[in-house]
Amino acid sequence: MFGWKVWDYMQQFSVTPRGMLANFWSCRSLIQALIKREVMGRYRGSMMGVLWSFFHPLFMLFVYAFVFGGVFKAHTMVGYSKNKSEFFLVLFIGLLVFNLFSECLNRAPNLMVVNQNFVKKVAFPLDIISWVSVGAALFHLLIGLCAWLLFYLVEIGLPHRSMLLFPLALAPLLLMIVGISWILSSLGVFLRDISHLTGLLSTGLMFLSPVFYPLSSLPLLWQHILLFNPITIPLETMRSILFASRPPDWPLLLCYSACSVFMICLGFFWFQTLRKGFADVL
Amino acid sequence: MSSDIAIKVEQLGKCYRVYRKAYQRLLQLAFNGRKKFYRESWAIRHASFELKKGETLGVIGKNGSGKSTLLQMIAGTLAQTEGDISAHGRVTALLELGSGFNPEFSGRDNVYINALIYGVGKKEIAEKFSEIEQFADIGEYIDQPVKFYSSGMIMRLAFSVSVFLTPDILVIDEALAVGDAAFQFKCLNRLLTLSEQGCSILFVSHDMNLIKNFCDRALYIRKGHAPQLGATDEMVERYLLEMRETQQSASSGAQATGRKKETLPGGRMVYGNHEGRIVSARFVDQGEGLAVYAHGAPITLRLAAAFLPQVRQPSLSITIQDRKLIVLGGYNFPLQAEPAQPDMFSASIDVRFAAKLAGGRYYISLKLFDGLDESIARLIEKQVACLEFEIYNANKKFLGMIDFGMEEISEADVSQHLCIKAMGSGE
Numbered sequence: 001m002f003g004w005k006v007w008d009y010m011q012q013f014s015v016t017p018r019g020m021l022a023n024f025w026s027c028r029s030l031i032q033a034l035i036k037r038e039v040m041g042r043y044r045g046s047m048m049g050v051l052w053s054f055f056h057p058l059f060m061l062f063v064y065a066f067v068f069g070g071v072f073k074a075h076t077m078v079g080y081s082k083n084k085s086e087f088f089l090v091l092f093i094g095l096l097v098f099n100l101f102s103e104c105l106n107r108a109p110n111l112m113v114v115n116q117n118f119v120k121k122v123a124f125p126l127d128i129i130s131w132v133s134v135g136a137a138l139f140h141l142l143i144g145l146c147a148w149l150l151f152y153l154v155e156i157g158l159p160h161r162s163m164l165l166f167p168l169a170l171a172p173l174l175l176m177i178v179g180i181s182w183i184l185s186s187l188g189v190f191l192r193d194i195s196h197l198t199g200l201l202s203t204g205l206m207f208l209s210p211v212f213y214p215l216s217s218l219p220l221l222w223q224h225i226l227l228f229n230p231i232t233i234p235l236e237t238m239r240s241i242l243f244a245s246r247p248p249d250w251p252l253l254l255c256y257s258a259c260s261v262f263m264i265c266l267g268f269f270w271f272q273t274l275r276k277g278f279a280d281v282l
Numbered sequence: 283m284s285s286d287i288a289i290k291v292e293q294l295g296k297c298y299r300v301y302r303k304a305y306q307r308l309l310q311l312a313f314n315g316r317k318k319f320y321r322e323s324w325a326i327r328h329a330s331f332e333l334k335k336g337e338t339l340g341v342i343g344k345n346g347s348g349k350s351t352l353l354q355m356i357a358g359t360l361a362q363t364e365g366d367i368s369a370h371g372r373v374t375a376l377l378e379l380g381s382g383f384n385p386e387f388s389g390r391d392n393v394y395i396n397a398l399i400y401g402v403g404k405k406e407i408a409e410k411f412s413e414i415e416q417f418a419d420i421g422e423y424i425d426q427p428v429k430f431y432s433s434g435m436i437m438r439l440a441f442s443v444s445v446f447l448t449p450d451i452l453v454i455d456e457a458l459a460v461g462d463a464a465f466q467f468k469c470l471n472r473l474l475t476l477s478e479q480g481c482s483i484l485f486v487s488h489d490m491n492l493i494k495n496f497c498d499r500a501l502y503i504r505k506g507h508a509p510q511l512g513a514t515d516e517m518v519e520r521y522l523l524e525m526r527e528t529q530q531s532a533s534s535g536a537q538a539t540g541r542k543k544e545t546l547p548g549g550r551m552v553y554g555n556h557e558g559r560i561v562s563a564r565f566v567d568q569g570e571g572l573a574v575y576a577h578g579a580p581i582t583l584r585l586a587a588a589f590l591p592q593v594r595q596p597s598l599s600i601t602i603q604d605r606k607l608i609v610l611g612g613y614n615f616p617l618q619a620e621p622a623q624p625d626m627f628s629a630s631i632d633v634r635f636a637a638k639l640a641g642g643r644y645y646i647s648l649k650l651f652d653g654l655d656e657s658i659a660r661l662i663e664k665q666v667a668c669l670e671f672e673i674y675n676a677n678k679k680f681l682g683m684i685d686f687g688m689e690e691i692s693e694a695d696v697s698q699h700l701c702i703k704a705m706g707s708g709e
Contacts, residue, residue, distance in 0.1 A: 030398040037384065037395060044386040121377045122399055123358035190307065276361035279354070280298060281307075 013272045020127070020268040027128045031135065034128070038136040050143070057099060057144040061092050068212050085155040086243075089148060093242060094211035096144040097170075097235045101177060102202040103137045108181040109188030109195035112278055119278045126278070127271055130181040134174055141170075160244035169241055169248070172257040173234035179260070179267030180230070186274040189281055205229055210236060227252075287370065288335045288451050288482035289356060294365035295327035296351050325351040328508035329365070331501060333451070338473075338483040340497030340514060342490070342521045344528070347503045349486050353377065353455050356484060371450025371482075374400055378455070379440040385429035389420065392428055393443050402447045410446050417472070418442040438465060445472050452476065453484045470496065490518050522605050554663035558589025558596070560648050563668055566632065573671035575637045577685070581671065585648065586630040587617060589662065593652045596629060597659065603645045607667060610639075610684060616654055638685035641675035 014022070024031070043049045065088050111129050118124040145166075152159055188194045209229045215236055218226065226232050233249075233256040240248045299320035301307050306319040313319070326348030333339050341349050354360040356367060357375030382399055383392045393414060397407040415424055418439045423431060431439070444452070452473075473496070477483055487493055493500060493514060500517035503509040504524060510517065552559070565573045566582040575581055589596055596619055601612030617629035645667035653659025680688070 029404055033395055033398050037387065037391070041384065041386055117378075117382055118399075120354070120359050122375060122382060123373065124399055190311075279360045 013275060015269045015272045017265045017268065019272075020265070023125055023127055024131065027125050030125075031128050031131050034132040035135040035139065038132055039139050042136075053140040053143045054147055057092070057096055057140075058147060060095055060099075061088065064091060064095065064212070085151075089152055089155070090214075090239060090243070091212065092144075092148050092151070093239055094209075094235060096141050096148065097173070097231055097238060098206055098209065098211050099144075100137045100141045101173070101231045102206065103140075104134050104177045104181055105184070105198050105202050106195075107133055108184035109192075109198055111181070111185040112189045113192075113282065116282050119282050126275060127182065127268065130178050130185060130267075130271075133181060134178050137177075138170075138174065159242065162244050163242055165241050165248075166238060169234050169237035169253065172253065172260040173231065175257075175260040175264045176230050179263035179265070182264075182267035182271035186271045186278075189274070189278050205231070286335045287332050288337070289333040289367065289369045289373075289484070291332070291356070292330050292366045294329040294352070294355060294367060295363050296325045296348070296355060296360065297327075297363040298323045298325055324506075326503065326509070327364075329501075329503075331509070331511045333482050333484060335370075335482055336477055336480045337499070338477050338485060338497045340493040340500040340517075341484065341486045341503065342488075342493060342500055342517060343503035343509075344505065344521075344524065347505045348509075349503055350377070350455055352503070352509075353453050353484065353486060357453050369451055372401060373451045373453060374444050374447065374449035375453040376441065376444050376455065377453070379437045383428045383436060383440065386427055388427055389418075389424040389431070389439055393439065396440070396443050397447055400444070400447055400449075406447070414439075414442045414446045417446060417468070434462070434465075441469060445469070445476060448479075449476075449481060451482045451484070455486045456488070490522065494518055525606075552663060552665050554650070554661060557593055557652070558587060558650055558662045560598075560650055560663055560665055560668075561586040561588050561628070563646075563648055563665070565669070565671065568671075573669070575671060575673055577637060577639070577641070577673055577675040579637050580634050581637050583633045583646070583669070584630065585633065586628065587650050587663075588622065588626055588628045589619070589650070589652075591621075591625065591627055593619075593627070593662065595653050595659075596627075596662075597651045597654050598631060599649045599651065600633060601647050601649075602635075602639075603647060603667065604683060605643050605645075607645065607647075610644075614651075614654070637671075637673055638687065639673045640680070640683045640685070641673050643670060643672050645670050 014020075039050070039053075043052055046052065048055075068091065069084065069087055108130070111133060112119055112126070115126075115129055118126060118129065149159070184194060184198065208226060209231050210226065215223055215226060215232065233252055237248045237253050240246050299307075299310075300323050301310070301320050309317075310319045329352060331339070341352065343349050351360065353375065354377065355362050356369070357373060357377060359375070359377070382396050384395070387395075390411075393411065394404075394407055397410075398404075418424075418435075418441075420431070420435045420438060423435060424439075428436060428439075470492075473483060485493070485497060497514050499511060500514040501509050501511050502517040502520050510520070563583065563585045566584050568574075573581075583600070585598060585600075587596065587598060596617040597614055598617055599612060599614045602610045604610055613633075615631055615633065617631060619627040619629050622628035646669040647667055648665045648669075649661060650663040651659035652662055680686070
């Protein structure tokens with residue numbers, strides 16, 4: 001008579017992909033507000049504010065560019081043009097994508113622990129916390145991409161208009177990361193060791209991905225192995241789109257997207273199943 | 283479920299698994315029920331009740347009896363081990379005020395985020411914001427970061443958010459304990475308005491007056507027992523009885539000499555040493571069962587004690603206590619020892635006082651001392667709240683608990699009084 005709905009209690013958590021989408025849609029304004037808070041909150045009280053997310057990847061870029069470009073002369077390796085500034089830009093994209101991945105990966109195991117209030121004090125759609133974490137990381141990537149574009153304009157010129165396709169390469173990666181984040185954050189509640197593992201893992205994956213070198217510079221066997229790294233395919237696609245050097249491997253990306261969709265569904269199922277126990281342990 | 287029921291709870295129970303070591307939790311996962319590595323600890327069990335629409339239900343019980351666990355399950359933050367809950371409407375829980383606030387952000391931002399968390403749309407928040415701001419009454423601090431707030435201000439703001447977003451069901455866990463009297467009053471008024479509008483309220487408090495005045499029914503939770511639902515007065519009575527038992531053992535146990543000697547029939551405990559004991563204590567003019575007196579009627583006690591000859595100056599203190607065992611008054615009587623048995627002295631005493639008290643339940647505690655002054659005397663035996671009586675009082679004109687017999691006097695009486703006083707000081 002009052003249009004009341006029956007309150008969602010624990011036993012009624014949806015584990016289906018449909019429930020995943022419904023949760024995302026019904027909480028979209030909350031997700032938006034939390035991402036905003038997350039992004040602004042990181043630089044609250046600092047004078048430079050959001051500029052930091054601009055400087056941070058830049059600084060990292062200079063360090064890596066010095067080591068790999070200046071010391072190891074990586075830009076002379078096969079697959080790169082002899083142009084040094086293009087090497088910088090290729091490296092920059094690699095770092096941006098990798099930072100997105102590693103940031104989410106490293107934060108995932110502690111997401112529930114950090115947001116204990118949401119777990120214990122209010123009936124909160126906990127699954128959206130992973131969306132928020134990925135969303136905030138995406139924001140930083142976009143800022144970095146602006147910096148990249150600026151460099152590109154100055155050093156090389158107007159980018160090819162195929163650049164506008166870059167969300168196609170990024171979207172499956174984001175889905176993949178959300179799925180991984182769900183699995184890790186639910187495990188992290190019960191096994192605090194996970195957070196140490198992800199630190200090691202992300203360092204390892206950094207060098208086992210084509211961040212510093214082009215995939216084609218590896219022996220064929222290693223190229224195949226590296227395809228299992230979740231960022232390899234999106235990163236390679238991203239580069240081929242942004243530099244318009246060669247056509248992206250669309251079938252491969254499609255394959256990867258299918259894996260991402262599977263991963264995010266699995267992650268949601270996993271998270272919602274373990275979720276009942278969170279409040280008992282935290 | 284019929285439409286006038288807001289929450290229905292059936293045989294609800296929560297069991298915590300207590301592991302001695304953290305890794306045992308992992309082992310448990312691996313073995314998955316084939317072997318048990320934990321100890322079960324039931325926080326609450328067999329809770330069944332229905333909360334009607336617009337009804338206010340008080341939840342009372344000692345610390346650790348499972349009140350908060352129950353509320354958390356109803357709020358949907360904790361999964362139950364057994365039983366069912368169903369709720370019709372938006373449940374808003376005030377489990378810990380201000381816990382969802384981010385200290386770095388302004389009060390305004392936090393109100394918006396908090397409201398979104400409660401599942402309220404942006405439009406509704408915008409409509410309600412001025413009301414929230416007005417109720418919280420924190421002035422220009424609303425645009426300051428929450429980290430600069432006093433704890434009272436955080437509480438006010440958090441409370442305002444939750445009560446102005448028109449919840450259908452409100453769950454409050456001791457949230458009203460903070461805040462000054464004026465704000466508490468405001469909160470209660472707001473809650474009354476909500477309840478008139480059809481909001482159901484679930485309410486935990488240790489303030490029995492609040493529970494009595496405010497709640498339609500009460501749920502009394504006792505550790506290890508199924509929660510009982512009943513009339514507020516009756517449930518409060520049971521709770522106070524349990525509290526009294528706990529207080530008895532606590533206050534007696536605090537004494538250095540307070541070894542537990544024995545347990546009398548009816549579960550009453552006696553503390554003290556072996557030098558003597560209170561043999562009997564009863565109301566002279568009353569039979570078995572609860573003693574009942576009209577207001578102002580004389581109450582006569584007959585008390586008897588026995589002690590060893592070495593007790594030099596036996597004395598007996600009698601104190602009248604209210605239902606919370608707060609001492610209202612009393613007296614210390616020296617005892618005249620008479621040899622009774624070969625190595626035992628005994629004494630008895632009759633005491634009378636007028637029951638000039640407000641209606642309600644009272645307790646009498648007895649202490650047997652060696653020494654006249656309670657501050658330097660040695661305790662021999664103590665019986666806390668060993669007698670109880672009830673005052674009924676149809677026509678209560680006096681205020682408070684004790685009737686001082688105040689009366690209006692004439693002008694002549696006043697001058698006579700002054701005259702006597704003047705003569706007294708003149709001599």
